[in-house]
Amino acid sequence: MLSPQSTEIVRATLPAVGGAIGEITPLFYDKLFADRPELLRDLFNRGNQANGSQRQALAGAIAAFATALVEHPDTRPDAMLARIAHKHASLGITPDQYPLVQQHLFAAIAEVLGEAITPEVAAAWDEVYWLMANALIALEARLYEEAGAPDGGTLRPCRITGRLRETADVATFLVQPLDGRPLPAGRPGQYVSVQVELPDGARQIRQYSLSGRPDDALQFSVKRLAGDPAGEVSNHLHDHLNVGDTLLVSAPFGDVALDGGDAPVLLASAGIGCTPMIGMLAHLAATGSTRRVVAVHADRSESAHAFRTDLTQLVAKLPDAAAHVWYERPEAADWPADRTGLADLTGVEIPAGTVAYLCGPLPFMRAVRAQLLTAGVPAADIHYEVFGPDLWLGTAS
Incomplete structure (x- = not known):
């Protein structure tokens, strides 16, 4: 895991980095999206960026991973990594995107902490980053292989074959792949990613839990989200997608799934x-x-x-x-x-x-x-x- 020298440096600098992570992550996203605006348009949830929740989640993940490496150097936090890997796989994250994240994340760290980031400190935190990134890349590769999409492209065009009204603000959609191939395997409790094209041309992706498993379709349910910002994908699905329409749907992912035992x-x-x-x-x-x-x-x-x-x-x-x-x-x-x-x-x-x-x-x-x-x-x-x-x-x- 983390080398002894880097462990001591990370332990010593974790309070400073952790204390500044609330400044680092917004700056990181600003730099990332300035360089690659298509990522905000077609990959990242614009609503979560607007309300700051994605930035909080990234900050929590970085701090939690670094803390785990320092406090339990012989144990990898697999539960945390599995959760992130499943979400990444549902979005189609690929290995070539990790150097891009490293570039802008470390630029943000250096800008916020200034002279405190010596070459030795930068090297230690770079080791932390690549331990996390390489573990995720390996986990995601296995998930893609299991989904029959080793290149990471799990989104498939699907036709909506059924739409049911559950409540005034919840609708259930049944979809079938257009290519006629068998439905992807899934486990109870998992979710699928759904990508839609919005009026401004953005191709936004959201995750929705499988709410049942009919024999010949994938079934997921969507709650219309109000608020500011309102859920632009959930509202689009409710207002514009009906039986016969098409959308892109991923294979099922998610690390929280019903086990197969006999325990209560x-x-x-x-x-x-x-x-x-x-x-x-x-x-x-x-x-x-x-x-x-x-x-x-x-x-x-x-x-x-x-x-x-x-x-x-x-x-x-x-x-x-x-x-x-x-x-x-x-x-x-x-x-x-x-x-x-x-x-x-x-x-x-x-x-x-x-x-x-x-x-x-x-x-x-x-x-x-x-x-x-x-x-x-x-x-x-x-x-x-x-x-x-x-x-x-x-x-x-």
């Missing part, structure tokens, strides 16, 4: 975080699983709850499953008071040996994770998925 499983979601959980439930029901299943969901109200009927029906198909649902503003007059408000797992029986999967807003996942840890679920058995940049990366060990 807990699926906890909030809002549109229900999509991968419904995909997992559908798989369990379709395969006749006898596992103990605890499904937990929190939402604003009944009408906002996507896949509400599916949740009830899928749980009913499983021989040892139960659903626990909370609404902040229930619409039914007889909705129980103890299931009104935020989700609270303290009254839910968590079977011994449970493996948990979480998806939803970060405050929800942090609260659920804390309750699961208190209930005795080991941290290693609590897995999480986020939509967008992973602002929890490196902190949810």
Whole structure:
């Protein structure tokens, strides 16, 4: 891993670099996009750049990786690397892009920290960067090989063969590849990248969880995102894409996927975080699983709850499953008071040996994770998925 000399230098300079990372990452992106504007137009999420979340995620990943190298020099943080590699593979990141990132990242570090970046310090942090980059390149190469796209081109033209309205702001799309080749293999809980061409010519990419697996199509669900900036891809899909239209869809990726064991499983979601959980439930029901299943969901109200009927029906198909649902503003007059408000797992029986999967807003996942840890679920058995940049990366060990 990191050489002894570089380890000492990185340990000594980590506070300075970590403390300035909030200045370094915006400058890095400014330099990168000035050099390669097509990356912002056709690869990076413009909304996440505008609200700063992508910059926070990059800063967290760099700091977490460097800290791991210094504190655990004999162990590579594979869980963190796998998460990043899956996201990169879904976007089609290729090895030739890593030197470009190194060039502009180190230019930003030098500009922010000035004379503190001596040649020795620069060499040590360059070693950190290439340890991370080369590990990711190797992981991504394996993912591309498994997806049958060794050159990294996993996006395939697909035709929309079905569109279903789940709620006022959630739509489900079914797509089939135009080339007639078999559907790419995927695991319950994974996501696909979807690329659309927007009115200004930008080809923006977003990731959407597989919300089911019909025999002859890929199925993903999209929530219309409001706010400032609004979700330009989600709104485009809702407003302009219908049955018969085409779009580019990747093979499934994602490191958070339902395991194949027989241990009890807990699926906890909030809002549109229900999509991968419904995909997992559908798989369990379709395969006749006898596992103990605890499904937990929190939402604003009944009408906002996507896949509400599916949740009830899928749980009913499983021989040892139960659903626990909370609404902040229930619409039914007889909705129980103890299931009104935020989700609270303290009254839910968590079977011994449970493996948990979480998806939803970060405050929800942090609260659920804390309750699961208190209930005795080991941290290693609590897995999480986020939509967008992973602002929890490196902190949810």
